[in-house]
Amino acid sequence: NRRDSTDILIIGAGPAGALAATLLRRQGRRVTVIEREVFPRFSIGESLLPQSMGLLEAAGMLQDVVEAGFQYKNGAAFARGEERTAFDFREKSSAGWGTTYQVQRARFDQVLADHATRQGAEIRYGHQVLAADVAGERPRLTVRAPDGGEYAIDGEFLLDASGFGRTLPRLLQLDTPSDFPPRGALFTHVEDGIAQGGPAAANFDREKILITVHPRHCDVWYWLIPFSNGRASLGVVAEQSFLEGYAGSDTERLQALVGEDPGLSRLLANARWDTPARQIKGYAANVKSLWGHNFALLGNAGEFLDPVFSSGVTIALKSATLAAAALQRQAAGETVDWEADYARPLKRGVDTFRAFVRAWYDGRFQQIIFHPHKNETIKRMISAILAGYAWDETNPFVAQPERRLASLEAACEVGG
Ligand code: FAD
Structure with a gap:
C-alpha cells in the first residue's frame, strides 16, 4: 500500500491553500496540496477587498495578480430604488491598499496556485480527500487519485483549506449551524452590454461592485461585478424559501428577479445572457473549533458568514497568513497556543x-x-x-x- 509523507499537508488549492502553501515554502517546509479539481475551475467569490492586496504582497504573490490584468476596483456602490451611494476605498481611515480587483476566479485561483507551484509546493490536482485521521502523532489523509487508486499521506501538520467542501468539519463532526437563516444565491456571467457613455451607464462605475437592494424586500439584494473584458458577474441573494417562490430554470428565475428592479433592468437592457445561471444555497456555516491536534481550518472550511460584503477571499487569505506565522513559530521550537495565536485573532475580523x-x-x-x-x-x-x-x-x-x-x-x- 502506497504511503506518502510531507511536512505540511493542505487540502484545497483555492486562495487560502495557495497562499498558505507559498508562505510555508518560503519558510523552507515541504508542502503537499491535495486538490479535488483540475484547474482552471469555476469558483464563486469574484470581488476582492483591498486588505487582500497587502496579504498577497507580503507573500510575494501580488505581482502575478497585477500582471494578470483583472478589472481594477476602488470601491463599492449601493442602489435602492432611485437612491445611490458609494464608498471610495481610497478614502478610508485604515492604512494600507485602497484599491484591488474584480477577478474571474478560475484565472485568479490558477495564478495563485501556479505561484505556489513555482515556489516548490506540490499540488496534486484531481486528487480527492476521502478520510482524515488526526488521532495519531501525525495527521493522515486517505486520498483517491485520478486513476481511482487510493493512498495514504501523512504530514507533521494538516491545514484544511477545502472551502465549501468543508472536509475536516464533515469528517470530524466539527460542523455547527450558522446563526444566519439559510440563504441562497442565483448567479451567472453575462456580456453586460453597458456601453460607457450610454444613458444607462451614466451612474455606473465599472471600478466598483454594485450592490442593489430589492425594491420591496430589504433583505434581498443583487450583485453586479464588472470584469475587465466587457463581461460581469450577476447574482441575487435571498432566503431560500423566497427563491423557491420563483419557477422555471435558474436563468429564468434570475431574469425574473432582475426584472423586478427597474434600475438594474435599465442597466442590463442590452446584456447577452450566454451562460446558464446556477444556484448555490446553504453556504453559511460554522464550526465548533478552528483547530485541533495538529490541524487547523482555513478560510471557508472554517466559518462562512455571507457574501454581502465580499469578505470571503480576504478572510481566507488572512487565515492562511495567521496559520503560516503560527507554524513558523512552532517549527522554531516555540509553543503555539492555536486558540490564542490563531483562532482568536482571526475571529476578531470575522x-x-x-x-x-x-x-x-x-x-x-x-x-x-x-x-x-x-x-x-x-x-x-x-x-x-x-x-x-x-x-x-x-x-x-x-x-x-x-x-x-x-x-x-x-x-x-x-x-x-
Ligand atoms: P475555495 O476557494 O472554495 O477553495 C477550496 C478548494 O478545495 C477548491 O478548489 C475545492 O475543489 C477543494 N476541495 C474541496 N473539497 C476537497 C476534497 N475533499 N479534497 C480535495 N480538495 C477539495 N468572496 C469574496 O471575497 N468576494 C465575493 O464577491 C464573494 N462573493 C460570494 C458570493 C456567494 C454567493 C458566495 C456563496 C460566496 C462568495 N464569496 C465571496 C466567498 C468566497 O467564495 C469564498 O470565501 C472563498 O472562495 C474561500 O476561499 P477558500 O480558499 O477558503 O476556498
Whole structure:
C-alpha cells in the first residue's frame, strides 16, 4: 500500500491553500496540496477587498495578480430604488491598499496556485480527500487519485483549506449551524452590454461592485461585478424559501428577479445572457473549533458568514497568513497556543464582518449608508471595514462594532 509523507499537508488549492502553501515554502517546509479539481475551475467569490492586496504582497504573490490584468476596483456602490451611494476605498481611515480587483476566479485561483507551484509546493490536482485521521502523532489523509487508486499521506501538520467542501468539519463532526437563516444565491456571467457613455451607464462605475437592494424586500439584494473584458458577474441573494417562490430554470428565475428592479433592468437592457445561471444555497456555516491536534481550518472550511460584503477571499487569505506565522513559530521550537495565536485573532475580523452582516439584513446598515447627511469621519471608518480592514483595532467599528452601529442608527433616526 502506497504511503506518502510531507511536512505540511493542505487540502484545497483555492486562495487560502495557495497562499498558505507559498508562505510555508518560503519558510523552507515541504508542502503537499491535495486538490479535488483540475484547474482552471469555476469558483464563486469574484470581488476582492483591498486588505487582500497587502496579504498577497507580503507573500510575494501580488505581482502575478497585477500582471494578470483583472478589472481594477476602488470601491463599492449601493442602489435602492432611485437612491445611490458609494464608498471610495481610497478614502478610508485604515492604512494600507485602497484599491484591488474584480477577478474571474478560475484565472485568479490558477495564478495563485501556479505561484505556489513555482515556489516548490506540490499540488496534486484531481486528487480527492476521502478520510482524515488526526488521532495519531501525525495527521493522515486517505486520498483517491485520478486513476481511482487510493493512498495514504501523512504530514507533521494538516491545514484544511477545502472551502465549501468543508472536509475536516464533515469528517470530524466539527460542523455547527450558522446563526444566519439559510440563504441562497442565483448567479451567472453575462456580456453586460453597458456601453460607457450610454444613458444607462451614466451612474455606473465599472471600478466598483454594485450592490442593489430589492425594491420591496430589504433583505434581498443583487450583485453586479464588472470584469475587465466587457463581461460581469450577476447574482441575487435571498432566503431560500423566497427563491423557491420563483419557477422555471435558474436563468429564468434570475431574469425574473432582475426584472423586478427597474434600475438594474435599465442597466442590463442590452446584456447577452450566454451562460446558464446556477444556484448555490446553504453556504453559511460554522464550526465548533478552528483547530485541533495538529490541524487547523482555513478560510471557508472554517466559518462562512455571507457574501454581502465580499469578505470571503480576504478572510481566507488572512487565515492562511495567521496559520503560516503560527507554524513558523512552532517549527522554531516555540509553543503555539492555536486558540490564542490563531483562532482568536482571526475571529476578531470575522466578528466585525458579522456585526455588519447582521446590520445589513435587519436594515440598519442600509439606513446608515443611504442617509442624506453623512459624517465624513464615520464614512471613512465604514469605508475601511468595507475595504476589508476588519482587524484594525484603531477603528472604533472594529473595537465595538455593535455599539458603534447602534449609536449611528439612533443618530439616523434623529437626523432622518
Ligand atoms: P475555495 O476557494 O472554495 O477553495 C477550496 C478548494 O478545495 C477548491 O478548489 C475545492 O475543489 C477543494 N476541495 C474541496 N473539497 C476537497 C476534497 N475533499 N479534497 C480535495 N480538495 C477539495 N468572496 C469574496 O471575497 N468576494 C465575493 O464577491 C464573494 N462573493 C460570494 C458570493 C456567494 C454567493 C458566495 C456563496 C460566496 C462568495 N464569496 C465571496 C466567498 C468566497 O467564495 C469564498 O470565501 C472563498 O472562495 C474561500 O476561499 P477558500 O480558499 O477558503 O476556498
